[in-house]
Amino acid sequence: MHHNGVEDEEKWLAAGITGLQQNAFFMHRALDSNNLKDALKYSAQMLSELRTSRLSPQKYYELYMRAFDELRKLEIFFKEETKRGCSIVELYELVQHAGNILPRLYLLCTVGSVYIKSKEAPAKDILKDLVEMCRGIQHPLRGLFLRSYLSQVSRDKLPDLGSEYEGDAETVSDAVEFVLQNFTEMNKLWVRMQHQGPAREKEKREKERSELRDLVGKNLHVLSQIEGVDLDMYRETVLTRVLEQVVNCKDEIAQCYLMDCIIQVFPDEYHLQTLETLLGAFPQLQPSVDIKTVLSRLMDRLSNYAASSAEVLPEFFQVEAFVKLSNAIGKVIEAQDDMPVIGVVTLYSSLLTFTLQVHPDRLDFVDQILGACVTKLSGKGKLEDSKSRKQVVALLSAPLQKYNDIDIALKLSNYPHVMEYLDNGTKKEMASVIIQSIMKNKTLISNSEKVEALFELIKGLIKDLEGNLQSELDEEDFHEEQNSVARLIQMLHNDDPEEMLKIICTVKKHILAGGPKRLPFTVPPLIFNALKLIRRLQNRDENVAEEDTPATPKKIFQILNQIIEALSSVPVPEVAMRLYLQCAEAADDSDLEPVAYEFFTQAYLLYEEEISDSKAQVTAIHLIIGTLQRMHVFGVENRDTLTHKATGYSAKLLKKPDQCRAVYACSHLFWVDDQDSIKDGERVLLCLKRALRIANAAQQMANATRGSGGSVTLFIEILNKYLYFFEKGVTQITVASVQSLIELITNEMQGENATPDPTADAFFASTLRFIQFQKDKGGAVGEKYEAIKV
């Protein structure tokens, strides 16, 4: 059915165009032969095509545009006709003889245009006559187009100030009056469309109406272009009359569109100076009007205006724009009882933007807005729809963006209250926004109260919120979130150690409540931040640290221990162990042997009890060895215990090559350059020999299982260790032992069972090159190496 409708319409349009063109052809002929009578006859017939009721606005527009073009030619003809001696007054009468009203009025407007140009009568009189006569068209679509034509031909002929058609003292009023009247009539026609035709076509009608809205809005644009309209006239006449029409028409579509039009076409300073009047209209609009959007756009405009130049700001203060807007919003919300939450939030959000722009110094305004928002949200529960949540996020983000400083948000007492109305997901989103703001602006959060408040704000990220048991959250997103929290924790800083400690404690309190999933992300940054503090304390003059101050490294280490312990619940033993080792090293720097020992103990325990994966063990053992090697705080006994354990662990690794590598790494535990107490060549040799044995065993195993010789890489690695200690002057490492190892490797590589291994070949070759290089160096080193035969 509908499809046919479209096809029929095409046909009707085509027929209309044909009819129009035919008559236009005869009209042209009449114009060419200066035949006025025929020109009038055919032009009227041509215009009769516009009398159709069958076309939709879009198609009708097509037809109208064609007629419009033809009328331009006719207008030129009329002008020439008057030059040839035909009186314009006579012409003006002549066209009115047409029997059909629509063609008659199109012709009248066309001649009227020439009449005004002739200046034989005041423009205002002619315009008044035209706009009055157009009342004859009560059909909405035809009326709108006719009046649109009138508006079009009269635009440049208004008796505006400075125009060549300027009239007496009241000239601007006359121009305004004309446009206002045309506007009013057009709007009435436009609104009337809504009430005509069957109810089931409401949607179609509304669509058609929206296609026509610019015809109506154009009048407001014309009004805004009238030079002579100053603020007073705008206030007294233009705005009052336009608003009167808008309010009285009681039509949702018109009100919504026209209010927006008013806001968009007239200058900002006028809006500012007539704010009360303009805002006064809003509560009078139909309840279904989307006031929030319109009002928001007004505030956005004013915000932009305020941003345009600092010079305009006094205007805002003078008219108390904030108070007025704030009141207006209150009234609108009150008047529209069932306004959805999204509307309320959007309004406050725009007001907030406005306030931030105009009154950046008035935090109380900001808080006031948030407070009002809270009042409106209270009793409504969490926000259900995503749009309003988005708006709340926008609302809360605005101050952050403006001030670039989370500090400000933390000062706003209502800020967290607003957040309460967000669901968990959105809370998290908001929290991310806050963190990003801090990151971007490198905001310093410098005391524990602020940290407390901040963590309260971002608690969506810090802990599982009630009713959010299911973790449907994407793993990747979760990591992203928690990483941002981690970055935030890193950024907390205060130069005063006491305060810093408080901050650490506060963070600790929050993150420990965060549940096992978060701890692996949140604990490490806190530990490192705390270690930073410890390092600062170390650098301080020792004497300053008094007993009664809480911020001593010792105390901090205690706290750290607790924090790391929390990780056991996760469990992430690898992470925990690394952290223990980090702390141990820090304790080493602070000369706190018992503390360091305790951390090592914890690390070992984890190794023994929790780290069971062989690969993880390998990594862990190397970490342990590396850390232990650097420790200097330990006494012989403690060190022995720890070293012994470490070597023990090494030998118990699952895979032979891993064993071998761990064992030769242990050799370093017995020879530390800068510690005279740790120079035990015997045990170094022992470790290396043991490593050799294991390498041998590995070789044999490979032979047994795969029938080919395993890699000689392990031997070459051990050779490198030999060379290291040889060079360090460990007497137990002799030339002979080095020499025999080289031979062993050479044999292995040339043996029958040897599998070609280019990597090992290269490794070995470069090792030998190194020896040669050291020889060539000469001096003590060269001498030492000289004995080794390659």
Add this chain to the structure above:
Amino acid sequence: MNYILGAFKPACHISITFSDGKSRKQVPLKKENGQTVMVPLFQSQENISGKISIEPVSGKKVEHNGIKVELLGQIEMYFDRNNFYDFTSLVRELDVPGEIYERKTYPFEFSTVEMPYETYNGVNVRLRYILKVTISRGYAGSIVEYQDFVVRNYGPPPSINNSIKMEVGIEDCLHIEFEYNKSKYHLKDVIIGKIYFLLVRIKIKNMDLEIRRRESTGSGANTHVETETLAKFELMDGAPVRGESIPIRLFLSPYELTPTYRNINNKFSVKYYLNLVLVDEEDRRYFKQQEITMFRLGETS
């Protein structure tokens, strides 16, 4: 009789000329055969004078029993053909019985002729003025020649000319108030007015203003009434709502109107009406007719 005359060649040629023929205004007049000719225009109380010349056809003599010229004002009813009512009949004898051999010219004059009625060409009735020249002959039949002329009488604007204002309607359906600025219009006048919609509960499609002429002829049981719509002028397109007022501006000059004639010689009347017609979407017509008086305004005033 005229028919038979036409079958023969006339014995002579008669021409009638008016003394101020060249300067006098000529107006179109529709003849019985449908052709339009230009004829001189007079008004009441004017002198009608001129010359009548009779020219026998080449060398023939015209024998007659006397020649006269008559000025006749006739009312002719179409349904009653050949029945003329002469409301004016003036005679001037031009010649005593005799013979005419060659072209002979007679001056004539009817001074300050009372011509109270205007020339009128209606549907059922015609009012005409003619000069009739008769050359009376015995057995051969008279030779007759006619010359039409038109009479129009001008009046001053009426001293009282009230507007027409009226509220009409159909209960609970349509209430309108209309106003025409005058009740008496001259022929080149403009009707100005407006229609105010007080209540609209029907779907109006459009509204026209018609000028209707009502010509009634005869009297009593024999009265014939003929109504013609002379103008159909669209005032409004589309459906108005309550409170709308629609302007009226109708120029009368394009239409062929006459003054209102009331009971002309007890034979006929011509009256004019403005008919306001509203048409709804089902093409039902709602109308209200109001008589207006038409008059002829002096050209100079």
